[in-house]
Amino acid sequence: MGAAANYLKKHTEALVKAVGVEAACDVTGKSKATLGRYYSDHDEHSDRFMPIDAVAALEMAAGYPHVTQALAELSGARVEFDERRANDTTRGSVNSDVIALSQRFAMLMGEYQQSIADGKITVNEAKRLLKETSLLQQVLVDMKLHLEDESV
Template structure:
């Protein structure tokens, strides 16, 4: 996957995380404009989401999709603290349990996805959501280990 495609996929995930209607209202951009930022059509190859729009959307999202993608492209690991989908962690021991649970959910999604031998776009998106949830649990665990909390 090219860098451009990678960034467009994460831009799309960001808009869908916030919700298209809410993203339009928050940024003042139309659905068509937001759609062009992550479109894989040739005529939109050179269109990318402006950084101010990324900042506005990431302030309302559950996960910093584009920032994370940019960091990933540079080999940087992000660490942050925000509201989580999982219960508030009480330490590394609980993090390990939550990690195992999220991994089991990812494997369940994978098993369902490959049952017919083809992973559809929707199945891939569900697996991506679980992968992102695992990433968040790992970030929580990292913070607890850095802070010496067990």
């Protein structure tokens, strides 16, 4: 089995275990044995992979795109996972976007303050700042979309 196939099988196993084997059986309609074959590294199962509809259903249940992330990495692509988990899923407004923008900017400034306290920004601190900047950017995109909706 090639390195790519082994990599996909490991991520498939992580996906099934993230959901739980019993729950994964319920979500996909597959048996434990069938799911096990999808991530088995034995030679007789080396050509068996989970169908994409089952992957999609499990990733939705898991809340993280384990296999999709692995596929992207193998092809040189990048998947950006939106970790925002709003408590209120109703459609926002420009007013709520302004509040979210203010909060997100405050979080970015807090992260910056903590990062620059010793006079230099480490790699890990830069990664945290980049993450906060990306989340701030997403709030701005949401705000832009809401403004466009309201101007129609």
